Amino acid sequence: MTNPDDTGVTVLGLGAMGSALATALLDAGHVTTVWNRTPDRAAGLSARGATAASAIGEAVTDHPLVIACLLDHASVHETLDPVVDRMRGSVLVNLTTTTPNEARELATWAAGHGVGYLDGAIMATPPMIGTPEASILYSGSEEVFDAVRPVLDRWATSTHDGADSGLASLFDLAMLSGMYTMFAGFLHGAAMVGSVGVSATEYAARATPFLSAMTAGFAHHAGVIDGGDYTAPGQQSLDFSDLSHIVRASEEQGVDPVPIAAVQELISKQIAEGHGAEGFARLYESLRADRADRADTADQAGRAASAASADRADRTEALR
Numbered sequence: 177m178t179n180p181d182d183t184g185v186t187v188l189g190l191g192a193m194g195s196a197l198a199t200a201l202l203d204a205g206h207v208t209t210v211w212n213r214t215p216d217r218a219a220g221l222s223a224r225g226a227t228a229a230s231a232i233g234e235a236v237t238d239h240p241l242v243i244a245c246l247l248d249h250a251s252v253h254e255t256l257d258p259v260v261d262r263m264r265g266s267v268l269v270n271l272t273t274t275t276p277n278e279a280r281e282l283a284t285w286a287a288g289h290g291v292g293y294l295d296g297a298i299m300a301t302p303p304m305i306g307t308p309e310a311s312i313l314y315s316g317s318e319e320v321f322d323a324v325r326p327v328l329d330r331w332a333t334s335t336h337d338g339a340d341s342g343l344a345s346l347f348d349l350a351m352l353s354g355m356y357t358m359f360a361g362f363l364h365g366a367a368m369v370g371s372v373g374v375s376a377t378e379y380a381a382r383a384t385p386f387l388s389a390m391t392a393g394f395a396h397h398a399g400v401i402d403g404g405d406y407t408a409p410g411q412q413s414l415d416f417s418d419l420s421h422i423v424r425a426s427e428e429q430g431v432d433p434v435p436i437a438a439v440q441e442l443i444s445k446q447i448a449e450g451h452g453a454e455g456f457a458r459l460y461e462s463l464r465a466d467r468a469d470r471a472d473t474a475d476q477a478g479r480a481a482s483a484a485s486a487d488r489a490d491r492t493e494a495l496r
């Protein structure tokens with residue numbers, strides 16, 4: 177990130193993440209316009225050379241590349257619905273966290289207004305922006321991705337995950353699901369040893385190397401799932417994996433067993449269905465979407481998002 181670049185960019189949303197994105201652009205020499213619902217938050221960036229737009233209409237017309245890093249899907253519509261007609265021919269890169277269907281809805285909405293759209297999911301914290309540790313996933317138009325990539329690469333390693341605009345969000349939320357489930361497991365373990373006075377800090381020092389080593393199991397389970405054979409040798413059986421003793425130990429210590437009890441429930445279900453001799457990765461079969469159901473759900477959610485979009489358009493029209 178060393179070559180100065182004067183490509184103009186507008187950044188909407190100057191919270192912790194939007195400010196980090198705008199700062200990285202300014203550091204790289206980009207001509208940068210910033211806008212925030214609460215204008216005071218632009219002061220620091222103005223001092224570094226950004227142009228602070230006083231109105232959203234001015235912000236989105238200053239440059240043909242607009243980055244949105246707002247709170248959620250609703251805030252993107254609330255901010256851009258009134259001015260989207262002035263963005264025809266521009267590119268909108270939306271780095272606001274949304275669900276996959278919300279991202280797809282935004283892509284359709286943008287296309288309907290002649291705006292190029294790319295959805296992004298930031299796999300980093302604000303201080304990581306502009307460092308090699310940061311990664312941002314993108315999905316949607318590959319043509320748009322290629323065209324704006326030099327700007328995207330200012331922030332992180334940029335990857336394009338496919339033409340479906342919902343994919344970046346799907347990967348993001350899937351990984352966050354794994355992360356939060358793991359954190360809940362960690363907190364449950366800390367509560368178990370905490371019941372006899374062991375500090376969470378001491379527990380963390382013990383748990384970190386163990387849990388880090390256990391992540392090697394991801395590739396093993398993935399191989400079993402993709403191979404589709406839960407009876408192949410080398411797997412720990414579900415009967416052997418029964419976790420009732422951990423649930424009991426938690427209760428004995430007066431600790432709510434809810435995180436581990438949820439895993440035990442999945443194990444018990446598979447055992448009850450006659451799969452006790454099969455491998456632990458079989459839990460995937462209890463979790464995965466049935467393809468027909470999944471298509472229906474996505475279709476229904478897409479229709480609901482479109483209906484909400486039409487409703488918003490009516491309300492925006494009424495405001496004009």
Ligand SMILES: NC(=O)c1ccc[n+]([C@@H]2O[C@H](COP(=O)([O-])OP(=O)(O)OC[C@H]3O[C@@H](n4cnc5c(N)ncnc54)[C@H](OP(=O)(O)O)[C@@H]3O)[C@@H](O)[C@H]2O)c1
Nearest residue numbers: 189190191192193194213214246247251272273298301302
């Ligand atoms: N921070 C992270 O570590 C991180 C990591 C990955 C992804 N993200 C995603 O990045 C996005 C921004 O996160 P952040 O950390 O910058 O959040 P934040 O510090 O809470 O900032 C939220 C931003 O959204 C604006 N906003 C909220 N509601 C709005 C509305 N209705 N209309 C217009 N603007 C509105 C806020 O404006 P005001 O100043 O006026 O309130 C502010 O600029 C989120 O979608 C988040 O999930 C963040």
